[in-house]
Amino acid sequence: MSRVASIVPVTSSTAICSGLPLPRGPAILFSRMGTKSRETLYGSPVRAAAERATEARQEADRLAVAAWNKRMLDFQGPAQPSPALDDALNAGFGYLEVKCLGCNTHQTVALDIVRRPKTTPVHELERYMRCKDCSQVRGHPYKRSHLVALRATKITASDPPSTWWPGER
Numbered sequence: 001m002s003r004v005a006s007i008v009p010v011t012s013s014t015a016i017c018s019g020l021p022l023p024r025g026p027a028i029l030f031s032r033m034g035t036k037s038r039e040t041l042y043g044s045p046v047r048a049a050a051e052r053a054t055e056a057r058q059e060a061d062r063l064a065v066a067a068w069n070k071r072m073l074d075f076q077g078p079a080q081p082s083p084a085l086d087d088a089l090n091a092g093f094g095y096l097e098v099k100c101l102g103c104n105t106h107q108t109v110a111l112d113i114v115r116r117p118k119t120t121p122v123h124e125l126e127r128y129m130r131c132k133d134c135s136q137v138r139g140h141p142y143k144r145s146h147l148v149a150l151r152a153t154k155i156t157a158s159d160p161p162s163t164w165w166p167g168e169r
């Protein structure tokens with residue numbers, strides 16, 4: 001997805017590409033970087049327009065994630081094309097749920113610590129992820145998995161794995 005250039009110069013975000021987890025997506029960065037003195041330089045109409053653009057991007061990212069999730073959960077793919085890492089994060093979906101084909105368990109991968117460029121589409125992650133348990137058992141990296149869906153939260157007892165509909169085939 002192409003982005004409209006933001007008004008605040010992005011200087012620091014590319015510098016943190018150390019593999020360390022970034023706190024949040026661009027929407028939050030935007031507001032965090034707006035200092036008091038800089039805000040007085042912008043007229044409020046400019047600021048309001050920029051805020052609307054940020055909100056519109058976030059909404060577009062949310063819709064793109066929802067569309068992808070629907071395709072994955074209702075039709076089981078195809079996974080391509082898919083939202084980019086930063087689009088998913090911007091939409092508030094910090095996790096990718098995958099199903100290991102070796103042990104059939106569903107696992108969540110935190111997107112903010114994935115060591116890939118943030119422009120990487122999430123479907124490309126499939127071939128990089130490996131199941132820890134299966135890799136240990138087999139003695140080599142086990143990378144056969146299915147992408148399930150993007151999630152806002154990790155899989156827990158209160159937030160169980162997504163279920164395919166109309167049931168797994």
Ligand SMILES: [Zn+2]
Pocket residue numbers: 100101102103104105131132133134135
């Ligand atoms: Zn496994």
